Amino acid sequence: MSFLDQDELLVDLAKKVQLVYSPIMDIKTFPKNVDVTLVEGAVANEEQKSLLEQARAQTKILISFGDCAVTGNVTALRNAWSNSDQAVLEKAYVENSDEKALIPVDVPKLLKKVRPLHEVVKVDYFIPGCPPSAALINYVLTELLAGRTPNMEGRCKYG
Amino acid sequence: MSVAMVTLKIDGVEVTVPEGTTILKAAKDSGIIIPTLCNLEGLTSYGGCRLCLVEIIGSPKLFPACATPVSTGMEVITQSNKLREYRKMAVQLLLSERTHICSVCVANDHCELQSLANQLGVDHVIFERNWTSEEIDSTHDFLVIDRNRCILCTRCIRVCDEIEGVHTLELKLRGKDAQVIMDLDNLWINSCSCTSCRKCAKICPVGAIYIEGEPVSHTKNKDIAEFITERRQRKRRQ
Numbered sequence: 001m002s003f004l005d006q007d008e009l010l011v012d013l014a015k016k017v018q019l020v021y022s023p024i025m026d027i028k029t030f031p032k033n034v035d036v037t038l039v040e041g042a043v044a045n046e047e048q049k050s051l052l053e054q055a056r057a058q059t060k061i062l063i064s065f066g067d068c069a070v071t072g073n074v075t076a077l078r079n080a081w082s083n084s085d086q087a088v089l090e091k092a093y094v095e096n097s098d099e100k101a102l103i104p105v106d107v108p109k110l111l112k113k114v115r116p117l118h119e120v121v122k123v124d125y126f127i128p129g130c131p132p133s134a135a136l137i138n139y140v141l142t143e144l145l146a147g148r149t150p151n152m153e154g155r156c157k158y159g
Numbered sequence: 160m161s162v163a164m165v166t167l168k169i170d171g172v173e174v175t176v177p178e179g180t181t182i183l184k185a186a187k188d189s190g191i192i193i194p195t196l197c198n199l200e201g202l203t204s205y206g207g208c209r210l211c212l213v214e215i216i217g218s219p220k221l222f223p224a225c226a227t228p229v230s231t232g233m234e235v236i237t238q239s240n241k242l243r244e245y246r247k248m249a250v251q252l253l254l255s256e257r258t259h260i261c262s263v264c265v266a267n268d269h270c271e272l273q274s275l276a277n278q279l280g281v282d283h284v285i286f287e288r289n290w291t292s293e294e295i296d297s298t299h300d301f302l303v304i305d306r307n308r309c310i311l312c313t314r315c316i317r318v319c320d321e322i323e324g325v326h327t328l329e330l331k332l333r334g335k336d337a338q339v340i341m342d343l344d345n346l347w348i349n350s351c352s353c354t355s356c357r358k359c360a361k362i363c364p365v366g367a368i369y370i371e372g373e374p375v376s377h378t379k380n381k382d383i384a385e386f387i388t389e390r391r392q393r394k395r396r397q
Contacts, residue, residue, distance in 0.1 A: 070283050073262055079290035080258055080307075113290070118283060126282040130262035153280030159261020159273050 002066065003038070005134035013138070016145050030054045036144055038065040038127075042075045043115045047108035056121040061144060064117045065137075067130035067159060076114040085110035128156050167233040182235055183211055183224035193237050194246060194275060196253075196364055197312035198225040201384030202321055205313050209249045210275065213237050221245065247279045255286040256335060257293065258307040259365075266366030266375045272310060273365075293338070298348035301371050302360060304339065309367040311337050315359035322387050327353040339367075358383060 006013065020031045030051065037059040043049050056062055067073040078084040088110065094101040117123050127140055136155060143150040163178040169186050176185040181204065186193050196208035206226035213224045216234040224237070236242070253259075253272060261267045275281075293306035313330060316339065320326040327350050331340045341350040360368045361380045370378050 064283065067262055071260070072288070073260055076288075076290070077258075077260065077263075079288070080292040116283070118285075119287060123283075128282050152282050154278070156277065156280070156282045157273075158276035158281055159259075159264075159267060159270075 002129075002131035002134060003137060005131070006138050007134070009134075009138050013141060017141075030058055032058050034059040036061045036063065036141070038063045039117055040065045040069050042068045042072045043111065043117060043120050044075055045108040045110050049111065049120060052117065052121055061124045062117075062121065063125045063127060063140065064123045065127050066132050067128055069117045070126050070128045071159070072114050072116045073130060076116075079113045083112075084114075085112050125150060126152070126156070128158055130159065133157070165229050165231050167229050167231065167235065169235045170237055176229055178229075180229050181225055182213055182222070182227050182229055182233075185229050186224065186235070186237055191237055193224050194278065195225060196271060196275060196310070197314060199314055199317075199362060199381060199384050201386070201388035202314065202317040205317065208253070208310070208312055210246050212242060212245055212249075214239060214242060243279065246275075247281055250276050250279055250281050251284045251286055253310050254281075254284050255288045257289065257291045257309065264308060264366040265369050266308075266363075266379075269375045269379055270366060271364035271381075289335070291335075296341070296347045297371065298346045299350075299353070300348075300355070301373075302347060302355065302357065302368065303371050304347065304368050306338055306367065308365050309339055310365055311339075312364060313339075314362045314364065315339060315368055318358045318362050318384055322384055323354060323356050323358055325352045325354055328359060 004010070019025070020034060021027055037055050039052060039055060039062060041048070043052055064070050068075050072079065078088040081087045089103045093103045125140060127136055129136065139155065140150045164175050165178050166173060166175045167185070168174070169182070169189060169191055172189060174185050174189045176188060183193055183195065183198060193213065194210045196210045197205045198211060204226040206223040209223060211224040212221040214236040215222055216236065250272065254276065261270070261273055264270065267273070291307065293309070295303070295305045295307070297303040316328045316330060319328040327341050329340055331338050331344060341347050342352055347353065357370060357378070360370050360378050361383050363369070364381070366375060369375055
């Protein structure tokens with residue numbers, strides 16, 4: 001959503017890039033030889049972990065996008081519980097359920113701890129923020145498109 | 160009574176200050192800003208956060224500027240790539256020690272740790288986080304302590320002891336297990352010495368101690384320690 005906050009700047013951006021994969025596109029597998037991938041969200045389950053590893057293998061520049069990806073943020077709050085993978089399912093589906101308390105079995109297996117991206121794969125750039133500011137997103141993408149290295153010092157807001 | 164003066168160099172600039180002055184104070188008086196976190200004007204030095212580390216030519220060690228007195232001929236460097244890396248590391252260690260999640264913190268955007276991270280360009284933490292689960296005490300009428308956000312700078316303990324003069328707050332245990340406690344590890348509501356003066360909440364650099372229902376931007380005022388100390392000294396001189 002914060003990506004869309006770039007508003008009219010998106011028009012300029014659209015002319016320069018080809019969007020090849022996103023959660024809202026009808027494409028089943030992660031494409032090969034991708035120049036830049038923005039990954040949002042922390043790594044909480046096996047499916048996300050394998051998709052991230054695939055994205056890393058097939059991308060030149062991988063960007064950790066937003067606080068959940070950079071720090072774990074709210075998704076990682078469960079890390080403070082012991083056996084957090086089981087505990088969080090029980091909290092959600094048993095404790096807070098009125099009737100038919102049932103933990104789903106056909107969902108991807110949760111990881112023991114929620115991890116920020118850079119604890120799982122190598123990350124090239126970080127765009128922190130909750131949400132990340134449109135100006136920062138646009139700055140990083142513009143710099144990368146121009147073949148320059150974005151300088152984050154004094155630009156980003158931690159957390 | 161005359162005080163002996165000491166001349167030293169800070170970042171190549173010659174500075175003359177009274178004997179016993181800290182490097183931090185000497186630098187500040189000549190307009191050189193060294194980043195700090197646990198240090199607060201008006202309170203005694205603690206030297207715990209390691210953000211004010213400086214280099215002194217001729218020594219391989221780094222020195223905390225807040226706790227190192229000046230000496231004649233000293234040559235201090237306050238800005239270098241090495242120091243920058245150490246300061247970034249100190250901030251990242253503080254962020255990884257307990258459970259700091261800015262987006263759900265009362266002090267988001269009004270946090271000294273967060274603003275230091277921004278100044279130093281810390282865009283992520285290289286250390287794996289501990290994700291600790293510490294006690295929250297909200298039994299007091301309006302003061303709350305969330306120990307998950309505490310960075311153990313001990314500002315609250317020092318202001319409680321040195322300025323308010325009651326020493327309700329104290330530290331128990333050591334290292335990563337250290338906790339800020341009230342009286343002899345009582346719940347805040349059961350503390351018989353707390354005067355509810357709010358100074359701890361005013362000078363907490365992060366969102367660990369805050370006033371329930373009051374915006375942190377309104378509560379925070381880290382200048383009170385210096386203000387009160389100065390006024391007291393002025394009164395004593397009169």
